[in-house]
Amino acid sequence: MAFPDEQAGPTEDAQKSIQAELDEASRALREVTLMLEQSQVEVSKLSQRNAAITAHLQQIQSQSKGGNVSLEELRMAYESAIDAQQRLLVMRGQLEKLQGDQSHLQQYRVLLEKVLGLLSQPVEIGGGVSKSAVASIESIIQAQESERQRLSRQMHDGPAQALSNFILQTEIAMRLMDVDNAQAREELNNLKSSAMSTFQKVRNFIFELRPMMLDDLGLSPTIKRYAETFKEQTGMDVSVVISGQERRLESFMEVMIFRALQELLGNAARHSQASSVKAMIDMNENSVKVTVDDNGKGFDPEVLQQGNSLGVNLIRDRVEMLGGTFELDSTVGKGTKVIFTIPAKSP
Numbered sequence: 001m002a003f004p005d006e007q008a009g010p011t012e013d014a015q016k017s018i019q020a021e022l023d024e025a026s027r028a029l030r031e032v033t034l035m036l037e038q039s040q041v042e043v044s045k046l047s048q049r050n051a052a053i054t055a056h057l058q059q060i061q062s063q064s065k066g067g068n069v070s071l072e073e074l075r076m077a078y079e080s081a082i083d084a085q086q087r088l089l090v091m092r093g094q095l096e097k098l099q100g101d102q103s104h105l106q107q108y109r110v111l112l113e114k115v116l117g118l119l120s121q122p123v124e125i126g127g128g129v130s131k132s133a134v135a136s137i138e139s140i141i142q143a144q145e146s147e148r149q150r151l152s153r154q155m156h157d158g159p160a161q162a163l164s165n166f167i168l169q170t171e172i173a174m175r176l177m178d179v180d181n182a183q184a185r186e187e188l189n190n191l192k193s194s195a196m197s198t199f200q201k202v203r204n205f206i207f208e209l210r211p212m213m214l215d216d217l218g219l220s221p222t223i224k225r226y227a228e229t230f231k232e233q234t235g236m237d238v239s240v241v242i243s244g245q246e247r248r249l250e251s252f253m254e255v256m257i258f259r260a261l262q263e264l265l266g267n268a269a270r271h272s273q274a275s276s277v278k279a280m281i282d283m284n285e286n287s288v289k290v291t292v293d294d295n296g297k298g299f300d301p302e303v304l305q306q307g308n309s310l311g312v313n314l315i316r317d318r319v320e321m322l323g324g325t326f327e328l329d330s331t332v333g334k335g336t337k338v339i340f341t342i343p344a345k346s347p
Contacts, residue, residue, distance in 0.1 A: 015116065022112040029105040036098040043091050050084040057081045075177050082188065086166070089195060093202045103215065107255055114252075166191060166198075219254040220246050220281070223261060227279065234269045237276035244283035249344050256318055257281075257290060257342075263311040264292040264338055272296025272336055287324075288344040293337040298330045315340065 060077040063069045169191045176184035214222045231238040268274040274296030282289040316326040324342030
């Protein structure tokens with residue numbers, strides 16, 4: 001039996017909201033794709049320019065040994081080479097970010113299309129299914145916005161500030177070229193170290209947004225890599241055990257499991273203040289079982305019923321939407337264990 005007409009209002013509102021979000025995601029995807037194409041062309045041009053300038057610098061260096069080149073010509077050649085390398089480094093970082101954004105938006109659009117399709121179907125009465133579906137949709141959108149805000153703050157406080165410092169350091173080095181070459185060289189070395197550090201931070205942000213290796217290599221290698229990176233960043237003892245029939249899953253399912261592990265590891269570090277966490281993934285022919293167990297301070301599970309843990313509730317909703325089961329065992333002072341199982345066949 002379908003819901004009566006008076007129940008259709010919230011569903012129609014949800015459809016309109018999801019359709020608007022889908023239209024916006026499609027528009028953003030078109031823009032990112034265009035920017036990506038332009039950036040690829042620019043990177044190709046900068047690579048050629050960098051190669052030409054590097055060859056010119058090597059020629060100038062060779063000529064300078066015979067005293068046939070002035071210090072001013074040598075200095076200008078060095079400045080051109082440094083400028084070309086910096087421009088290429090920045091553009092490559094932008095290219096990788098755009099690739100990550102494109103993949104993220106493609107997956108998000110697919111998810112919205114699936115949700116919109118579900119909402120377009122008649123929903124049978126039974127246990128408040130319609131309200132649960134709408135609540136899940138709202139949770140997904142809220143989680144997306146929270147993640148965007150978090151990454152926006154990280155980009156502003158990290159790479160954006162660092163790029164401003166790069167400009168200042170470059171100006172200092174250029175002024176020192178005519179006064180103290182040794183000091184100028186030291187400033188340039190510092191600039192290079194800062195640029196490499198910032199570039200690594202940008203790569204980490206891109207990995208968090210959408211790791212490319214998830215599409216290329218699959219879930220298992222991506223989780224192992226993420227665990228290693230997470231361990232380096234937090235100092236936690238993180239272990240990953242993968243058992244059973246290790247294989248590729250459907251793309252949306254690999255994304256869902258990766259995001260769940262990402263959220264649970266983050267919770268262990270940020271909220272549980274755990275010193276160690278163990279993630280176990282057991283793949284069999286028809287399902288995947290994921291267990292994340294930490295030794296943190298734990299919490300009262302009633303908190304979840306009050307809606308104060310958006311991330312964990314979202315994991316539960318997604319697991320149940322896929323026909324799986326979700327269990328949480330936590331006690332104050334005794335850590336937290338989350339177990340979820342979802343049906344999963346090979347693609």
